[in-house]
Amino acid sequence: MVTTSPEATRRRPTERPQLDPRERERMEHAFRVPRARFMLGVPIAIILLVWSFVGAEFDFAKLGEGAVNMGEFLSRMFPPTWDKFDVIVDLLIETLQMAIVGTVLGAVLSLVVAFGASSNIAPKWLYYPTRWVMNIIRSLPDLVFALMFVSAVGLGPFAGILAMTVGSIGSIGKVFAEAMESVDDGPVVAMQAVGASKRQVVQYGVLPQAGPLLVSYTLLLFEGNVRGATILGMVGAGGIGLELTTAMKMYDYGHLSAIVICIIVLVTVIDQASAVIRRKIT
Amino acid sequence: MTATTAATSVGAGPSASAEASMLPLVSVRGLKVAYGDGPLVLDGVDLDLFGGEMVALLGASGSGKSTLTKSLTGFAPVNEGSVRVAGYDLTNLRHGQLRGLRASVGQIFQQFNLVGRLSVLTNVLTGGLHDAGPVNLGGGFTSTHRKRALELLDRVGIAHKAKDQARSLSGGQQQRVAIARALMQQPRLLLADEPVASLDPKMSHAVLDLLHEIAREDGIPVLVSLHVLPLALEHSDRIVGLRHGEMLVSAPTAELDAEKLDLLYADIDEEGDDDGHHVA
Numbered sequence: 001m002v003t004t005s006p007e008a009t010r011r012r013p014t015e016r017p018q019l020d021p022r023e024r025e026r027m028e029h030a031f032r033v034p035r036a037r038f039m040l041g042v043p044i045a046i047i048l049l050v051w052s053f054v055g056a057e058f059d060f061a062k063l064g065e066g067a068v069n070m071g072e073f074l075s076r077m078f079p080p081t082w083d084k085f086d087v088i089v090d091l092l093i094e095t096l097q098m099a100i101v102g103t104v105l106g107a108v109l110s111l112v113v114a115f116g117a118s119s120n121i122a123p124k125w126l127y128y129p130t131r132w133v134m135n136i137i138r139s140l141p142d143l144v145f146a147l148m149f150v151s152a153v154g155l156g157p158f159a160g161i162l163a164m165t166v167g168s169i170g171s172i173g174k175v176f177a178e179a180m181e182s183v184d185d186g187p188v189v190a191m192q193a194v195g196a197s198k199r200q201v202v203q204y205g206v207l208p209q210a211g212p213l214l215v216s217y218t219l220l221l222f223e224g225n226v227r228g229a230t231i232l233g234m235v236g237a238g239g240i241g242l243e244l245t246t247a248m249k250m251y252d253y254g255h256l257s258a259i260v261i262c263i264i265v266l267v268t269v270i271d272q273a274s275a276v277i278r279r280k281i282t
Numbered sequence: 283m284t285a286t287t288a289a290t291s292v293g294a295g296p297s298a299s300a301e302a303s304m305l306p307l308v309s310v311r312g313l314k315v316a317y318g319d320g321p322l323v324l325d326g327v328d329l330d331l332f333g334g335e336m337v338a339l340l341g342a343s344g345s346g347k348s349t350l351t352k353s354l355t356g357f358a359p360v361n362e363g364s365v366r367v368a369g370y371d372l373t374n375l376r377h378g379q380l381r382g383l384r385a386s387v388g389q390i391f392q393q394f395n396l397v398g399r400l401s402v403l404t405n406v407l408t409g410g411l412h413d414a415g416p417v418n419l420g421g422g423f424t425s426t427h428r429k430r431a432l433e434l435l436d437r438v439g440i441a442h443k444a445k446d447q448a449r450s451l452s453g454g455q456q457q458r459v460a461i462a463r464a465l466m467q468q469p470r471l472l473l474a475d476e477p478v479a480s481l482d483p484k485m486s487h488a489v490l491d492l493l494h495e496i497a498r499e500d501g502i503p504v505l506v507s508l509h510v511l512p513l514a515l516e517h518s519d520r521i522v523g524l525r526h527g528e529m530l531v532s533a534p535t536a537e538l539d540a541e542k543l544d545l546l547y548a549d550i551d552e553e554g555d556d557d558g559h560h561v562a
Contacts, residue, residue, distance in 0.1 A: 186391065186393050194408060194466075196381075197411075204408050
């Protein structure tokens with residue numbers, strides 16, 4: 001068996017890197033004087049917050065005064081009237097259908113776009129333009145897309161679906177790309193090491209790792225699309241939104257209340273189902 | 283400077299002819315590697331690897347062990363010198379040859395690099411991706427692939443876990459899966475970069491026994507970088523040692539010069555890594 005020579009055993013460190021004594025002293029104190037950047041950062045953050053409150057005319061007093069009106073508004077919504085329950089159900093089903101189609105199309109297109117927007121998959125010439133396009137889409141509200149598609153294909157759920165699909169590319173496409181970028185590099189290297197093609201590396205190295213996050217984000221997109229579909233309806237892009245707006249304009253508070261309750265039930269059911277699915281896959 | 287390489291071929295497998303075992307499967311001459319404008323990580327390394335031998339690669343952290351194994355598979359640049367691996371000239375690879383080279387070299391990693399969510403069987407199957415072809419888009423490997431993968435899982439003693447998720451296995455089991463994945467490539471050479479660094483001593487011996495057995499039975503060279511000298515002495519036919527990017531030791535394990543081995547780690551104390559775990 002080989003052993004080290006006595007010289008090697010006797011060898012001792014001559015010069016080890018040392019911790020700065022001032023840094024050591026600072027770390028030993030239970031209470032530390034904050035660093036300059038912290039002392040500077042906190043006042044700046046407070047000023048920014050106050051500036052935003054003032055600019056947004058945020059007023060607690062006004063909120064307190066208005067609480068009476070708010071209570072009065074809510075009281076008008078009770079009791080809900082269920083005489084148009086069948087209409088609500090039909091429109092909720094349409095909303096759900098819009099959300100399902102919009103989510104599937106949106107998720108598929110977002111996945112395709114995300115390949116181009118992932119720095120560990122796409123070449124630079126594709127990566128940057130894809131990111132720019134996603135930024136542009138993300139900066140436009142879904143309502144703008146809805147108005148655009150209503151003028152293109154007419155009133156109805158089809159315009160809403162198109163708006164949801166395009167809108168989701170900007171939002172969910174970005175998080176898809178970031179999910180793929182954040183995968184552990186080890187299996188990716190292992191795939192390259194076995195001589196796998198680029199497509200195979202993505203299929204076996206990237207997607208299985210990013211899968212749970214992709215599904216989780218898709219469920220989040222679905223939940224968002226159900227809520228979003230109620231808003232898109234306000235501009236005539238199908239779903240329950242138009243009925244909701246009409247009830248408000250007609251001061252039909254009982255009907256409005258019934259619609260809101262149904263939306264809450266639907267969103268809660270979807271949220272619970274999503275949570276179960278998320279638990280199963282992660 | 284560069285030491286002479288020992289051309290010993292120990293226990294070549296029955297499939298490797300005597301003539302073939304005399305030709306090195308890996309031939310490295312005067313290899314110099316640097317990353318970007320940085321200093322030389324490898325400085326004039328010579329190395330021959332022959333079929334059937336298990337070669338331990340020793341050296342302190344930063345001595346260039348990982349870079350040497352990477353340079354054999356095109357993961358590190360070759361700045362100067364020549365590198366020939368399984369018939370491929372790495373200094374003159376034609377378009378598309380890199381995948382062919384990598385497909386013929388099985389690699390085993392310290393952190394196993396398995397896809398944790400995929401089954402053990404699928405992880406092994408990925409070793410055959412190079413010849414899977416576009417029909418594999420749906421994830422369906424052929425039954426020939428599957429039979430072979432299961433046989434390899436039998437060989438590494440873990441077939442009963444074939445359906446389990448890879449992440450549910452212990453470290454030693456995961457490294458066995460990684461070895462099966464590398465064998466799925468039907469490799470002409472196995473490179474193992476610190477394959478037992480994350481394993482306990484018992485598992486370490488078991489994994490190295492398995493690698494040694496593969497070298498002998500399949501008649502392929504296995505180059506395994508290690509930090510623990512007793513493991514290298516027990517499980518290798520030959521030891522090569524790097525120090526500051528230069529090949530300082532290259533000799534059959536039985537004929538090792540203990541003083542030269544000391545030199546491999548001579549300045550570790552000064553760098554603060556003085557746990558001495560490499561000392562027998």
